[in-house]
Structures are given as structure tokens and as C-alpha cells.
Amino acid sequence: MVCLGNICRSPLAEGILKHKVRQNGFDWTVDSAGTGFWHSGELPDRRSIAVARKYGIDITDQRARQFRPDDFDRFDRILVMDTQNRRDVLRHARNDEHRAKVQLILDYLYPGQEENVPDPYYDDDGFEEVFRMLDAACDKLLEMP
Numbered sequence: 327m328v329c330l331g332n333i334c335r336s337p338l339a340e341g342i343l344k345h346k347v348r349q350n351g352f353d354w355t356v357d358s359a360g361t362g363f364w365h366s367g368e369l370p371d372r373r374s375i376a377v378a379r380k381y382g383i384d385i386t387d388q389r390a391r392q393f394r395p396d397d398f399d400r401f402d403r404i405l406v407m408d409t410q411n412r413r414d415v416l417r418h419a420r421n422d423e424h425r426a427k428v429q430l431i432l433d434y435l436y437p438g439q440e441e442n443v444p445d446p447y448y449d450d451d452g453f454e455e456v457f458r459m460l461d462a463a464c465d466k467l468l469e470m471p
């Protein structure tokens with residue numbers, strides 16, 4: 327799960343998917359990263375922690391890290407929150423196999439629509455909507471990985 331800062335959207339996506347993976351008894355490795363380095367080592371944003379907690383998910387074990395080129399080798403799928411994240415991640419892709427792993431997470435809900443998960447950083451009220459979008463997208467992902 328990849329966003330810009332790895333403190334708002336992708337930590338929620340990681341927490342939600344890990345929760346569902348555990349509930350379904352799957353053996354998947356789920357992680358998140360940011361294309362930027364500014365928040366490396368930080369906890370998720372307190373507003374992401376709060377909305378996750380409201381839905382019974384603890385994300386306080388997460389620490390932000392920057393996306394690394396070797397993530398292409400470590401993961402089968404790189405799910406990005408928006409088209410800017412996609413551009414930034416694709417810059418590190420070294421072959422077609424890597425490029426094929428990159429997908430907008432909202433493609434699971436709105437295939438081909440190029441829908442972005444809005445960046446809630448400057449909008450306290452946006453976190454609830456982001457949670458719901460990611461929750462619905464992760465449900466689809468589990469149905470049709």
C-alpha cells in the first residue's frame with residue numbers, strides 16, 4: 327500500500343487489509359510505504375489512528391518508511407492511492423513485470439475510472455470517507471486478488 331507520506335492513507339490501507347487477511351485466515355504479507363521520505367520513522371497521523379481505532383483496528387505498531395525499488399521484488403502487488411503515487415512508483419520500475427504489479431487501489435471498486443483516494447492531510451473530516459473507501463476496496467481485493 328503506497329501513498330505520499332505513509333502517515334494517512336496507506337497506514338489505514340495496511341491496517342484494514344491486515345485485519346481482513348487475519349479474519350479470513352490468509353497467509354499474506356501486507357506492508358505500506360510512502361513515495362516521500364519526510365515522515366520516515368513516524369507513527370501514523372493521529373487522525374488515521376483514531377478512525378482505525380473507531381472500527382476496531384490498531385495501527386499504532388506502524389512506522390512510516392519510504393518506498394524502495396526492492397519492494398518490486400518483495401511484493402506481488404503494489405497498490406497506490408492516487409495517480410501521482412503511481413507515477414512516482416513507476417519511476418523505480420525496472421521491467422514490465424514490475425510495472426504490471428502497480429495498480430490504483432480504487433480500481434477494485436471502479437475499474438478503469440482512474441479514481442484517487444483523496445489526500446485527507448489538510449482535511450480533518452476526510453478520514454472517515456478515506457477509511458470507508460479503503461475498507462470497500464479491500465473487501466473486493468479479498469474476493470478477487
Ligand code: 4NP
Nearest residue numbers: 329330331332333334335447
Ligand atoms: P498520506 O498524506 O500521503 O496519505 O500519508 C500526506 C501526509 C503528509 C503530507 C502529505 C500527504 N505532507 O505534505 O507532509
